[in-house]
Amino acid sequence: MSENSIPPSDTEDRNDSPDNWVDLYGDALYRFALSRLKNRELAEEIVQETFVAALHAYKNYKGRSTLKTWLTGILKHKIIDHLRRKYRETPSDQVEAIADNTDELFNEKGGWSVRPAKWTVNPEKTYEQREFLDIFYQCLADLPDRLSQAFTLREIDGLDTEELCKEMDISPTNSWTILYRARMKLRRCLEVNWMKDFDEKVK
Amino acid sequence: MMFGLIPNCKDVTRMVSESMDRELPWGQRIKMRMHLGMCKYCSRFKRQLELLRKASQSLSAHPAEPVASSVLPQDVRDHIKKALREASSG
Numbered sequence: 521m522s523e524n525s526i527p528p529s530d531t532e533d534r535n536d537s538p539d540n541w542v543d544l545y546g547d548a549l550y551r552f553a554l555s556r557l558k559n560r561e562l563a564e565e566i567v568q569e570t571f572v573a574a575l576h577a578y579k580n581y582k583g584r585s586t587l588k589t590w591l592t593g594i595l596k597h598k599i600i601d602h603l604r605r606k607y608r609e610t611p612s613d614q615v616e617a618i619a620d621n622t623d624e625l626f627n628e629k630g631g632w633s634v635r636p637a638k639w640t641v642n643p644e645k646t647y648e649q650r651e652f653l654d655i656f657y658q659c660l661a662d663l664p665d666r667l668s669q670a671f672t673l674r675e676i677d678g679l680d681t682e683e684l685c686k687e688m689d690i691s692p693t694n695s696w697t698i699l700y701r702a703r704m705k706l707r708r709c710l711e712v713n714w715m716k717d718f719d720e721k722v723k
Numbered sequence: 724m725m726f727g728l729i730p731n732c733k734d735v736t737r738m739v740s741e742s743m744d745r746e747l748p749w750g751q752r753i754k755m756r757m758h759l760g761m762c763k764y765c766s767r768f769k770r771q772l773e774l775l776r777k778a779s780q781s782l783s784a785h786p787a788e789p790v791a792s793s794v795l796p797q798d799v800r801d802h803i804k805k806a807l808r809e810a811s812s813g
Contacts (some may be wrong), residue, residue: 538807538811539804539807541807542795542800542803542804542807543800546795546800546803547793547794547795549795550793550794550795551793554793560793564795564796564799567795567799567803568799568802568803568806571803571806571807572806572807572810575807575810575811576810622733622736625733626731626732626733629731630731630732630733630734631731631732631733632732632764635764636764636767636768636771638767639771639774649781652778653778653781653782656775656778656782657782671779674744675775675776675779675780676779676780676782681744681745692745695744696740696741696744696745699740699743699744700736700737700740700741703740703772703775704736704740706775707768707771707772707775710771710775711771
């Protein structure tokens with residue numbers, strides 16, 4: 521991710537005092553947290569925890585790395601702690617308990633009750649494409665954790681079934697079920713939000 | 724996954740999704756293709772899943788796009804500053 525929007529502060533000077541941390545490094549840390557956690561509130565919370573922890577540990581900061589690197593190191597630990605806690609709270613054997621949305625989309629005979637709408641995405645138009653990606657990103661963030669984790673590992677990181685199962689500690693059949701649910705929900709979320717956006721633009 | 728002799732649309736969506744993660748058994752593959760050849764909505768569904776895959780790949784190429792422009796909101800900024808002041812005085 522890009523961090524070049526923040527002025528580098530390689531030198532220790534009085535501007536680096538804790539009073540200025542939030543203004544100097546807040547945005548960079550926030551973007552880092554956001555790119556990992558994909559949730560604004562959570563990213564804000566973890567950035568705050570990071571600054572407070574850093575303040576308590578400041579006397580141990582030896583200036584061997586830049587302050588920004590040091591703060592980012594603390595942030596990484598906070599993020600890992602958070603993810604560990606989160607996945608411990610969602611054991612993999614409860615994967616089947618994550619509801620799917622097929623009941624709203626299909627009738628009892630398995631035919632479409634909400635038919636897939638025609639999507640008008642023109643990949644030639646970068647503006648449209650970016651907007652589509654923004655909605656996509658938001659929909660992905662709104663998925664239940666295990667679904668978004670599976671989808672991200674499979675489609676964004678490009679893991680195959682074997683690697684995905686190892687990473688998530690699930691069976692292959694489970695992985696296909698999770699990915700199916702993730703795709704169904706994502707597709708529907710995009711359809712609803714993209715179309716809404718599109719309709720507003722036409723009006 | 725067990726499907727009936729003639730798969731319905733719901734079955735086919737599952738097959739389409741699964742075919743993106745592994746090679747389906749021969750029988751399922753044939754049934755899926757026959758259904759897709761006749762069903763406009765399932766074909767559309769399949770193209771949309773393929774679009775999801777493409778979109779994921781561009782997210783992977785530009786992961787920071789929605790993130791790069793994000794700044795820490797002012798109220799959060801103030802809140803953190805306050806917490807820092809309290810922590811350093813306490």
